[in-house]
Amino acid sequence: MTKLKIAVLCGGTSAEREVSLNTGRQVLNSLDPERYDVYALDTASGKMFVPDAIAGGVTPQLLMTAGEEPVTALAELPRLPVAARPDVVFIALHGPGGEDGSVQGFLETLGIPYTGSGILASALAMDKMRYKAFIGTESIVTPPGMVFYKNDAAQNRRAIGDVGRNLGFPVIVKPSRQGSTYGCSVVKEEGYLKSALDKAFRYDDTALVEQQMIGTEITVAVLGNDDPIPLPVVEIVSKDGFFDYESKYSTGESGATEIVPARISEEATKDAQNIAVQCHRLLGCRGMSRTDMFVLDDDEIVTLETNTIPGMTATSLLPKAAQAGGIGFPDLLNHLIKLAREK
Secondary structure (H helix, E strand, O other): OOOEEEEEEEOOOOOOHHHHHHHHHHHHOOOOOOOEEEEEEEOOOOOOOOOOOOOOOOOOOEEOOOOOOEEOEHHHHHHOOHHHOOOEEEEOOOOOOOOOOHHHHHHHHHOOOEOOOOHHHHHHHHOHHHHHHHHHOOOOOOOOEEEEEOOOHHHHHHHHHHHHHHOOOOEEEEEOOOOOOOOOEEEOOHHHHHHHHHHHHOOOOEEEEEEOOOOEEEEEEEEOOOOOEEOOOEEEEOOOOOOOHHHHHOOHHHOOEEEOOOOOOHHHHHHHHHHHHHHHHHHOOOOEEEEEEEEOOOOOEEEEEEEOOOOOOOOOHHHHHHHHOOOOHHHHHHHHHHHHHHO
């Protein structure tokens, strides 16, 4: 059997570089060496990513035919002859420059299949402000919120006083285009809003201030292209009630607890899975997605966001949901590669 050439994109220049490297290592070291020749590519200029171990410690390289010069970065892919290019690019990038449609557009121009969603779905999901407006047209409930712009300081000063009246406290302040809760804050009183907005503006020029939801935090992963299916619902129990960076990526006492299946009613489970599939289809997602939500006391579902490139680290939610659905991690990777080639 001819092996497929799989290039794993990881690293990059966003704030989520370390998360991406962890995802990349997990993917690189879990792909079956009997089925794939696996290559590591870092999208950060001048950086060379060296994985822990692949296929017994030997890392294959994409080589130019003339002089066998190695290709180690995404920008060098066009230099490869078409026959020497990867059969599939596995995108393990997170944040701007990785899951916002830019890398996807680059690969589209080269005609190289890649895992996950295309340009439009990636861009829409990455921009939380526009995502909220878009899915709201289909009556999907999102947290009440307000938008703040970095370049409109005078308006921001006036609007800060409206937060308490319109939303109440506590609120969540977050950059519109960022992941892994970078730049996010929980604000419990008006006096801390400006510093929280300044923190968010370090990552993006648009920030969202949303009413903090009180209920059961859940996430629903979806797999598929034209006929997507939801995976079991995962409940997230954070140590301090906020699923921040430490809760997401730490193990032991400082990490969050994930419970599968979630401890919610059968009706809420079905509603959450239906909403996740609806978001997947509305955005035009391909391959995979993961939609984060809250279940309120009356079983109402409030949708937070959809992630088009969920993490694949040891603590990540999509692999846990897949495992609960009877899909082990290597099989999950095989399935995502198959879905990429279907496109």
